[in-house]
Amino acid sequence: xxxxxxxxxxxxxxxxxxxxxxxxxxxxxxxxxxxxxxxxxxxxxxxxxxxxxxxxxxxxxxxxxxxxxxxxxxxxxxxxxxxxxxxxxxxxxxxxxxxxxxxxxxxxxxxxxxxxxxxxxxxxxxxxxxxxxxxxxxxxxxxxxxxxxxxxxxxxxxxxxxxxxxxxxxxxxxxxxxxxxxxxxxxxxxxxxxxxxxxxxxxxxxxxxxxxxxxxxxxxxxxxxxxxxxxxxxxxxxxxxxxxxxxxxxxxxxxxxxxx
Amino acid sequence: xxxxxxxxxxxxxxxxxxxxxxxxxxxxxxxxxxxxxxxxxxxxxxxxxxxxxxxxxxxxxxxxxxxxxxxxxxxxxxxxxxxxxxxxxxxxxxxxxxxxxxxxxxxxxxxxxxxxxxxxxxxxxxxxxxxxxxxxxxxxxxxxxxxxxxxxxxxxxxxxxxxxxxxxxxxxxxxxxxxxxxxxxxxxx
Numbered sequence: 001x002x003x004x005x006x007x008x009x010x011x012x013x014x015x016x017x018x019x020x021x022x023x024x025x026x027x028x029x030x031x032x033x034x035x036x037x038x039x040x041x042x043x044x045x046x047x048x049x050x051x052x053x054x055x056x057x058x059x060x061x062x063x064x065x066x067x068x069x070x071x072x073x074x075x076x077x078x079x080x081x082x083x084x085x086x087x088x089x090x091x092x093x094x095x096x097x098x099x100x101x102x103x104x105x106x107x108x109x110x111x112x113x114x115x116x117x118x119x120x121x122x123x124x125x126x127x128x129x130x131x132x133x134x135x136x137x138x139x140x141x142x143x144x145x146x147x148x149x150x151x152x153x154x155x156x157x158x159x160x161x162x163x164x165x166x167x168x169x170x171x172x173x174x175x176x177x178x179x180x181x182x183x184x185x186x187x188x189x190x191x192x193x194x195x196x197x198x199x200x201x202x203x204x205x206x207x208x209x210x211x212x213x214x215x216x217x218x219x220x221x222x223x224x225x226x227x228x229x230x231x232x233x234x235x236x237x238x239x240x241x242x243x244x245x246x247x248x249x250x251x252x253x254x255x256x257x258x259x260x
Numbered sequence: 261x262x263x264x265x266x267x268x269x270x271x272x273x274x275x276x277x278x279x280x281x282x283x284x285x286x287x288x289x290x291x292x293x294x295x296x297x298x299x300x301x302x303x304x305x306x307x308x309x310x311x312x313x314x315x316x317x318x319x320x321x322x323x324x325x326x327x328x329x330x331x332x333x334x335x336x337x338x339x340x341x342x343x344x345x346x347x348x349x350x351x352x353x354x355x356x357x358x359x360x361x362x363x364x365x366x367x368x369x370x371x372x373x374x375x376x377x378x379x380x381x382x383x384x385x386x387x388x389x390x391x392x393x394x395x396x397x398x399x400x401x402x403x404x405x406x407x408x409x410x411x412x413x414x415x416x417x418x419x420x421x422x423x424x425x426x427x428x429x430x431x432x433x434x435x436x437x438x439x440x441x442x443x444x445x446x447x448x449x
Contacts, residue, residue: 010424013431014412018340018347019405021413043331045431048438050336051387052406053298053343060296060310064288067314071281071321210264211282246285 003027008038016045061246069243150223151186154179162186163235165254173254174219174237181231185215185222190254192218193239200240202248203232214244232258265289269334276324284321291335292317295342302346302409312345343406350409390440398433401426 001023003011008031014020015028032038154160154177163183165174175186190199199215203226212224215237226232236255238248264272264286275283295316300309316338320327327337391399397419404415416426 010427010431011412013434014405014427016434017402017405017412017430018344019410019412019415019430021411044438045434046340047332047336048434048441049343049406050333050339051441052391052402052437053301053339054294054335054384054387060292063296063310063313064285064292066310067288067317068281068285070314070318071284073318211285213281244281246289 001027003031005031005035005038008032008035009041012038012042012045016042016049061249064246065241065243151177151184154182154184155186161258163256163258165235165237165256167254172256174256176235178258181226183212183222183224183226183235185219188215188219190219190237196242197239198242198244199237199253200244200248202236202238202252204234204236205232209236209248211244211246214240217242234258270329273320273324273327273329273334276321284317287320287334287338288317291338294335295338298339299342299346302343302350302407308349309346312342312349315345316341347409351411386441386444387437390437393440394433394436398429398436401429402433405430 003024008028011020011024011028012032015025015032020028032042157179159179161178163176163178164172165176167173171189173189175188176183177186178184193199195217198217199219201212201215201222201224202209203212204210210232212226212232212235215222234255234257236248236252238245238250238252240249264275264282267275267283267286269287269290272283272287276287292313296309296313299312299316300306303309303312319341320338327334331337391402394402400419401412401415404410404418405412410418412426412430413423415430416423419426421429
């Protein structure tokens with residue numbers, strides 16, 4: 001079905017309202033694809049439609065949790081996912097997108113280079129975990145080995161910062177080491193949660209909690225990056241529903257300041 | 261960029277392209293309510309509106325390249341997605357049967373900041389004013405198509421008018437709305 005420019009113009013308003021069906025819709029889309037004037041007018045009309053649809057309600061926290069649990073159902077492998085917490089398939093630990101070109105800046109530290117290389121290995125293997133579920137156990141062993149190497153290397157890197165998060169009884173239950181904007185979980189004594197819950201890590205920046213990522217129900221291997229962002233003054237952990245929260249919904253279970 | 265909430269929508273979409281969950285969360289915080297609200301208005305069903313909202317944000321997550329900033333705002337892009345999916349659902353349900361409003365009391369914790377809320381309300385007021393100032397036959401055609409999810413052919417049938425008349429009424433009405441919105445400074449319209 002062919003459509004003239006005049007016929008297409010007449011239909012643009014209805015099309016912007018999603019009120020054109022079938023062959024007519026296909027023909028119109030074909031015309032718009034080739035006609036700059038119609039494409040331009042359609043953009044304008046869609047903005048009007050968008051304004052009409054702007055009935056606005058508060059965003060639902062429950063719905064966000066539901067959405068966030070499906071983020072990796074249909075991963076496009078052409079894009080590079082962030083490095084994830086290894087013990088939680090859905091946990092992503094990158095509030096500020098990690099950069100992959102950090103090695104050159106660390107070249108003067110041989111140990112740090114090893115840390116970066118191991119971190120990349122962790123990332124690659126994490127992706128493999130997504131791709132080949134039947135090799136999970138093998139990969140997990142390799143990942144654990146790699147992550148231990150990362151943490152050890154980070155602890156030996158000059159300028160690293162140890163951060164201890166204390167619980168309500170001032171007992172240090174979580175320890176991180178920070179190196180050049182990257183953080184690694186050294187140890188955790190937090191009790192395992194049910195599958196419906198997760199520990200979530202927050203960075204306090206300008207007095208406000210910013211999600212760093214999910215640590216899983218039983219944190220063991222965790223990596224995150226805050227490189228390129230303002231450094232948090234404090235790290236804190238809360239217990240959130242699986243999938244995480246946009247903002248903390250429960251009291252802090254452990255926190256600690258990040259001092260230079 | 262110190263914080264995600266200071267990032268532009270376009271910057272956030274770029275970060276989403278790198279699987280940045282925080283960026284998607286921020287986009288949801290800014291526009292999730294509007295996306296959900298429109299779907300619910302069309303579907304009259306909160307559960308189906310949840311499904312549509314989930315589809316819209318997962319689609320943005322999986323295909324962020326579909327958003328082209330020069331062609332319009334992110335909110336319009338998301339709302340158009342929400343509207344299209346809600347309309348598809350309404351029609352596929354052959355519908356209205358599921359229009360029982362189970363309006364759970366929702367407790368948003370991700371408050372959208374006051375400045376944006378005020379702006380949204382102001383825009384909504386202006387849009388309502390622009391819509392109600394249209395000639396009634398144009399407004400009726402637009403409302404039946406947009407908020408009821410009818411095709412223009414169906415609208416013509418409902419109103420007992422030729423299809424060509426309805427096409428013209430919708431197009432003219434939307435152009436008139438656009439002029440009204442631009443005149444009062446609603447950007448992007």
